[in-house]
Amino acid sequence: MQKILSILLENEAGSLSRIIGLFSQRAFNIESLTVAATEDKSLSRITIATTGDHRVVEQIIKQVNKLVDVLKITELTDISHIERELMFVKLNAKTPDAREEIVRTMEIFRGQIVDSTNQLYTVQLTGKKEKLNAFIRSIKRQSDIIEIVRSGCVAIARGERALVP
């Protein structure tokens, strides 16, 4: 089952490589990983989507916590949280029919066209992984997908909870 982990760590040279190295060294999965500095430039925030049973995830959390650079880690999966992923899809839109189909589907999924040429549409979509997957499934039937890029998920807890130093 997919689990989402949020990590707050020192924004130091090498700290990201320690996280990634840990996952490969201990044979933990990374489904997606996003990282960026926080408002406080000395800290970075990472969201990792991983898979594993309860025992594996417990080990991941403990091992990540053990890294000297890591201030905090929490698992968001089991608490109320919001997660989003951003995706761009470049689609073949050669015929007027195809264009119409794309626009219709895109509207259902609340996407936006962010670039277009005579031949192509680039659609931007945000949402949970499942929604993005569903969009890909339906658009595949109507037009050729040229390219897809996904950001991996970012997530935050609902309500009062906050991952701060």
Place this chain on the structure above:
Amino acid sequence: MAQELFSGAEMVVKALKDLHVKYIFGYPGGSVLDIYDALFQQNDIEHILVRHEQAATHMADGYSRSTDKVGVVLVTSGPGATNCVTGIATAYMDSIPMVVLSGQVATHLIGDDAFQETDILGCSRPIVKHSYSCRSATDIPSMIAKAFHLAQSGRPGPVVVDLPKDKLNPDEKYPYHMPSEIKLRSYNPTIKGHSRQIKKAAHAILSARRPVLYVGGGAIIAGASELLGQLAEKLNAPVTTTLMGIGAISGSDDRCLGMLGMHGTLEANKTMAHADVIVALGARFDDRVTNNTSKFCPGATIIHVDIDPSSISKNIHADIPVVGSVEVVTQQLLEAFEKEESSLDAEAIAGWWKQINQWRAQACLNYQKNDKVIKPQQVIESVYQETKGEAFVTTDVGQHQMFAAMYYKFKRARQWINSGGLGTMGFGLPAAMGVRLAHPDSDVVCVTGDGSIQMNIQELSTCLQYNLPIKIILLNNGNLGMVKQWQDIIYEGRYASSYMESLPDFAKLAEAYGHVGINVSDPTKLDDAVAEAFALKDRLVLLNVQVEEHEHVYPMQIRAGAIDDMWLSKGVKA
């Protein structure tokens, strides 16, 4: 008065001085020559020039294991640094505090594949507790202080500090600032056990009818021996130690069942298998202990005390986890017993001992002597007698290591020094040298094999230079004994590359390095030869003992079985 200014190189040396470092183990090269020059101009710190950087790490490691101080290594960039990798990994696996200062090419060259450039931080990342790269000379004192703090606090481990050459420049001088206290917002090891967990653990322990204390290296690191003794006495509980925990309780203590695990005693493994409450103190349920985890002590309640939360429930689920230092938690447990209403069932415990003593009576460590050929076990017993159980003993890895662990009864913590986690051949000799530097008045013995000794034999030269009269007890069986043992048991005696034809004349080799070499192969002359070696107080002696070549280490766990599924001798199951 004008403030005194220091170059980066001088700061390195001053910082080490301020951190009370006495010895640095190292080897020079281009990127660290400024540090060597600064070392040359002072007398507080002695630099020990090794013959191979790997040996520097093991020496620093042995120095640390025998004292609890941080071992310090200084090497040049590129090959100097990569030669340290095995030693860093060895220290990491056994949680030994070590700081490795590695030179690096100048900052503007990093990434250019410059001469002797290696990304040593990348190479060592999975085998260090942490690492630092120096960005500015003025950071050097605080960076080294942080490295020391991390190396020795919490669960100790090695820390690498990478020092680019331009940050060491003797022509650029700055004020020196050493912080009085180290605080890291992201690092706060838990030392004291949570009171609720302590209460639960105390209750479970007092309700036990068949308790056992399973003690690992964490007890030695924490300095918990005395409290551990009190705990064992209070509970009248049997104690078994891991390979790394040997010495945490005296091997001659009545309650000590010896080592458990793959080559553990019958009584230790049986006691574990039949216990109703297992109290793991600074041990990590390593695969060399548990054997098949799915068959591991199914009936027992497991209380796991460890300073590293990630050790708990990693291999075996802990019913009552307690995060904290073994020493502090043991103290807390002793206090908690006073508050508990229940008390031990002394009768049940007496029955438990009766059972344990029956296992003990099988005397699993007995072995057949032979009047033609020396048995390796016999050599360890002879060394034990000669040194009255007081020597520091280091080993390499193989059968000789197990024989030393099983047949030398260690009295105290830090007396037994071996590479338990990584199992590094080549560890023994340099480790013994580090021990001897720290304990110049003690007997220091390196028990080794004909394979292992050749992995760092060049250090005999260092021993001469610094007058380190250690005793090398070479159990020469003419082959890679432990490999051969597995080939006998698992591969029907097909000795693929476990036989070492063309061994050197080890005694002569020792002499060539300026030391004393003694040969012995006659069992009746063994004790005299050992006595002769130890009588030469001021000389390094290599005692080359020709031992039985087909001996196996027993007892031995049967692969994939339960903890107490064991061979007691060839073809004889427990």
